[in-house]
Amino acid sequence: MDYDVIIIGAGPGGIYSAYELKKTCPGIRIAIFDSGQELKNRHCPIDGVKVRSCVKCKSCSIMSGFGGAGAFSDGKYNITNDFGGTLFEHIGKKEAIELMEYVDRINVENGGEGTRLYSTAGTQLKKICMQNKLKLLDASVRHLGTDINYIVLENLYSYLKDSVDFYFLTPVEKVEVTEGGYRVIYDGGEKSCSRCIISVGRSGSKWMESVCESLSIPAKSNRVDLGVRVELPAVIFSHLTDELYESKIVYRTEKFEDSVRTFCMNPHGIVVTENTNGIITVNGHSYESKDKQTENTNFALLVAKHFSEPFKDSNGYGESIARLSNMLGGGVIVQRFGDLIRGRRSNEKRIAEGMVTPTLNATPGDLSLVLPKRILDGIIEMICALDKIAPGTANDDTLLYGVEVKFYNMEVGVNEHLETSYPGLYIIGDGSGVTHSLSHASASGVYVARRIAGKWQET
Numbered sequence: 001m002d003y004d005v006i007i008i009g010a011g012p013g014g015i016y017s018a019y020e021l022k023k024t025c026p027g028i029r030i031a032i033f034d035s036g037q038e039l040k041n042r043h044c045p046i047d048g049v050k051v052r053s054c055v056k057c058k059s060c061s062i063m064s065g066f067g068g069a070g071a072f073s074d075g076k077y078n079i080t081n082d083f084g085g086t087l088f089e090h091i092g093k094k095e096a097i098e099l100m101e102y103v104d105r106i107n108v109e110n111g112g113e114g115t116r117l118y119s120t121a122g123t124q125l126k127k128i129c130m131q132n133k134l135k136l137l138d139a140s141v142r143h144l145g146t147d148i149n150y151i152v153l154e155n156l157y158s159y160l161k162d163s164v165d166f167y168f169l170t171p172v173e174k175v176e177v178t179e180g181g182y183r184v185i186y187d188g189g190e191k192s193c194s195r196c197i198i199s200v201g202r203s204g205s206k207w208m209e210s211v212c213e214s215l216s217i218p219a220k221s222n223r224v225d226l227g228v229r230v231e232l233p234a235v236i237f238s239h240l241t242d243e244l245y246e247s248k249i250v251y252r253t254e255k256f257e258d259s260v261r262t263f264c265m266n267p268h269g270i271v272v273t274e275n276t277n278g279i280i281t282v283n284g285h286s287y288e289s290k291d292k293q294t295e296n297t298n299f300a301l302l303v304a305k306h307f308s309e310p311f312k313d314s315n316g317y318g319e320s321i322a323r324l325s326n327m328l329g330g331g332v333i334v335q336r337f338g339d340l341i342r343g344r345r346s347n348e349k350r351i352a353e354g355m356v357t358p359t360l361n362a363t364p365g366d367l368s369l370v371l372p373k374r375i376l377d378g379i380i381e382m383i384c385a386l387d388k389i390a391p392g393t394a395n396d397d398t399l400l401y402g403v404e405v406k407f408y409n410m411e412v413g414v415n416e417h418l419e420t421s422y423p424g425l426y427i428i429g430d431g432s433g434v435t436h437s438l439s440h441a442s443a444s445g446v447y448v449a450r451r452i453a454g455k456w457q458e459t
């Protein structure tokens with residue numbers, strides 16, 4: 001065998017697997033393959049001046065490379081079983097939390113010291129939310145910020161680079177089962193290993209489907225989250241963000257009894273575009289350092305759409321809606337809340353005259369031409385509900401960017417060890433459909449590494 005372990009994907013899942021394996025089994029031979037670049041070479045060409053929108057690079061620097069989708073993220077590590085994935089269903093609630101806390105300690109030791117850990121424990125805001133038909137979910141959150149998150153990744157890369165073989169810009173094409181292990185095939189070569197960890201995240205979702213198909217690994221998909229990113233003056237949400245940083249609030253709509261939730265809150269942050277398989281959607285992040293902060297706060301409002309038989313392609317549904325916004329707006333569309341309510345598109349002039357200066361250069365348009373009515377109605381109801389706990393949320397000038405889509409990978413058939421029916425073939429992180437966040441993906445990496453380490457030490 002060329003390696004004891006091959007890890008496919010250098011996102012948080014892959015990085016924390018390698019970190020833990022190196023720590024517990026110093027002599028173990030590990031290779032990591034990633035379609036993207038080494039961290040220092042990851043640059044998105046959008047500069048807002050010469051390149052104003054996505055040019056669809058072969059490998060997206062925002063989503064791929066060392067650090068994975070998390071590299072330029074806000075670095076919010078939520079320690080909770082309430083959201084961010086269902087890792088606890090496989091490994092138990094207690095162990096899931098312990099692993100997330102362990103990952104937090106590693107982040108703190110590797111550059112995150114001095115960052116703050118926020119918590120919902122004992123907050124008065126819970127009561128205020130409840131009084132207004134809103135539910136605040138429990139969590140502790142370490143906010144690294146995009147800048148410190150990058151430093152932590154640099155330090156983890158320094159720790160790994162001399163003892164792990166990295167194959168960057170090397171998308172894996174196939175994984176084959178061999179006698180006693182696996183063959184990992186890529187353009188121009190192949191490597192063998194005794195154990196293989198697949199951690200390809202959301203950007204690898206289509207490839208993951210092909211692996212499941214070729215190896216007959218069961219997989220099911222039935223959910224996509226659709227909505228908008230809200231941007232408003234930071235002062236409107238400051239009583240929530242100062243205390244909790246990120247508040248995950250859920251509202252049940254009166255009209256359809258759908259759940260709408262806040263997601264990925266970025267105080268003083270910026271709105272950014274995201275490219276998933278060539279489709280441009282919206283996201284957001286923020287910096288820890290004061291000089292990079294803006295006067296705005298942004299967060300997503302998402303409605304979960306579950307499908308029942310016979311429809312199976314929930315991601316395809318989300319993609320079609322995102323494509324519609326790409327078709328109408330050439331990318332992301334932005335609309336003032338006041339324009340949406342009055343049934344008219346936004347234009348450059350009305351946005352320029354508004355109180356909120358957009359942090360993303362998006363095309364003014366009409367989101368009602370893109371989002372299904374039921375989803376849009378839910379979002380409008382939620383904005384009005386949030387206005388009661390954060391007056392000003394429903395102001396005319398509040399900006400809505402669309403569409404924000406959270407694609408969920410298919411849930412892959414893995415057991416309580418995150419192992420497939422093939423011994424030694426593990427599927428972890430967002431690529432497994434089990435996790436949807438930095439902390440859960442990282443924790444799944446540590447979990448599997450400990451399992452492999454135990455077996456490796458026995459041999």
Ligand SMILES: Cc1cc2nc3c(=O)[nH]c(=O)nc-3n(C[C@H](O)[C@H](O)[C@H](O)COP(=O)(O)OP(=O)(O)OC[C@H]3O[C@@H](n4cnc5c(N)ncnc54)[C@H](O)[C@@H]3O)c2cc1C
Binds near residue numbers: 171
């Ligand atoms: C802009 C943005 C902001 C975010 N902010 C937050 C946040 O604040 N908090 C939070 O909890 N989550 C956040 N997320 C989500 C978070 O980044 C992911 O949940 C997390 O990165 C998942 O980790 P992962 O290792 O499973 O996958 P990923 O991070 O997606 O990494 C997968 C890696 O696999 C590689 N890959 C894919 N296919 C192949 C292949 N065939 N061969 C080789 N390599 C392959 C990719 O290039 C990628 O580098 C954010 C995401 C984005 C895009």
